Amino acid sequence: MELSNQLALVTGATGGIGSETARLLAAQGAEVVVSGRDAGRGGATVSSITDAGGRARFVAADLTDLASLRNLAEAAGDVDVLVNNAAFFPGAPTVDQDVDTFDTALAANVRAPYFLTAALAPAMVAKGAGSIVNVSTMAARIGMPGLSVYSATKAALESLTRTWAAEFSPAGVRVNAVAPGPTRTDMVLDTVGEEGAEQFAKTTVLGRLATPREIAEVILFLATDRSSYLTGATVAADAGRTAV
Numbered sequence: 001m002e003l004s005n006q007l008a009l010v011t012g013a014t015g016g017i018g019s020e021t022a023r024l025l026a027a028q029g030a031e032v033v034v035s036g037r038d039a040g041r042g043g044a045t046v047s048s049i050t051d052a053g054g055r056a057r058f059v060a061a062d063l064t065d066l067a068s069l070r071n072l073a074e075a076a077g078d079v080d081v082l083v084n085n086a087a088f089f090p091g092a093p094t095v096d097q098d099v100d101t102f103d104t105a106l107a108a109n110v111r112a113p114y115f116l117t118a119a120l121a122p123a124m125v126a127k128g129a130g131s132i133v134n135v136s137t138m139a140a141r142i143g144m145p146g147l148s149v150y151s152a153t154k155a156a157l158e159s160l161t162r163t164w165a166a167e168f169s170p171a172g173v174r175v176n177a178v179a180p181g182p183t184r185t186d187m188v189l190d191t192v193g194e195e196g197a198e199q200f201a202k203t204t205v206l207g208r209l210a211t212p213r214e215i216a217e218v219i220l221f222l223a224t225d226r227s228s229y230l231t232g233a234t235v236a237a238d239a240g241r242t243a244v
Contacts, residue, residue, distance in 0.1 A: 001029030002224045009033040009076045011063060011116070012086030014041035016185035017135065019048075020216035021083055025223065026054030033076045034058045036086070063112035064088075064104055073119035078127075081223045082120055084113035084157070085135040087150075089187050094148045102149055109153035114160065121168055128172040133222045134161050135215075136179040138238040154179075158234050165232030174231040176222045181238030183210040205240030 008025045012018040014036030022032045026049040034045045034056055042058035049056040061072040063086050088108035090101045117132060124130025136158050139151040157177065164175040182188065182200035189197055201209045218237045221227050236242050 001027075002226070003081070004029035006030045006080040007033070007077060008081035008083065008223070009035060009072075009079045009120070010083040010085055011035045011061070011072075011112075013045055013083075014038050015045075016187060017180065017183065017212045017215045017219070018083070018085040019045045020212040021085065021219045022056065023049055023052075023054075024213075024216050024220045025081065025083075026056055027052070028220065028224065030081065031055040032057075033079070035061045035072055035076075037062050063116070064107040066111075066115065069112055069116055070119070073116060076120070078123040079120055080124065080127075080130050082117065082130075082132045083135070083219060083223065084116065084132070085219075086112065087135065087154075087187075090149050091146045092149070093146055097149060105149045105153050109150070110156045110160075113157060117160075117164060121164070121173060124173045125168060125171040130168075130173040131223045132164065132168075132173065132175040133219050134158070134175070134177040135219070136161075136177045136234060138179050138181045138236065138241050140179060141236075141242050161234060162232045169231045174222075174227070176227065176230050176232070177234040178215065178218045178222060179234050179236050179238060179242075180215045181210060181236075181241050183212060183215055185212055201239075203241055204238060205244060208239070210237065210239065 008030040010022045013022045013034040026032045036042045046056045059075045062068045088105045136154040139147045140154040161177040
């Protein structure tokens, strides 16, 4: 298995893309640290992995809180794979955007992956190997009304992906991102509803929503040596939306 004897941390792994990613990494032999705020949902992800013969444990964390983030980094240990997946998904026209939601989005989507990476990358550098995968969005590259804050935070994450590749890859640590298109997750459906999600899907070349598993497969590719010559890249997994 491609990730035997490796330790992986997946944030936001209590459902959707994160949960599917945790399962795929475990199926390839990784021990997976499942992180999120909901212990019940986190436990369900862990159980789905261990019931299939994999190894996983749950570490609760609120990544908008720096103390919780530091505790997560310490509890995870020297990881070989870091998937910065957790995100806050606000939706509002710019003129209606409130400051508290704006600050929460910056904390969850930019500050959290920044300082989690800063805490965990040194051990990867010391080993001379590792993979960091950041989860962005197609909205970082195209203008979408009502998503000004979310898209800006993810554009920042893509910029960090390039900078971190320049900083860490000479030591053997690859850093890449995946930018999903409209995906059938609770976060998306709770924010825009089924009808809104289907409208997004119709703007893609394939004309449908992605499943979380389809996006998780791309993350797995970036996490393993299948993508050994990729670093600093953002892979568009958006059914061709940003290609036309």
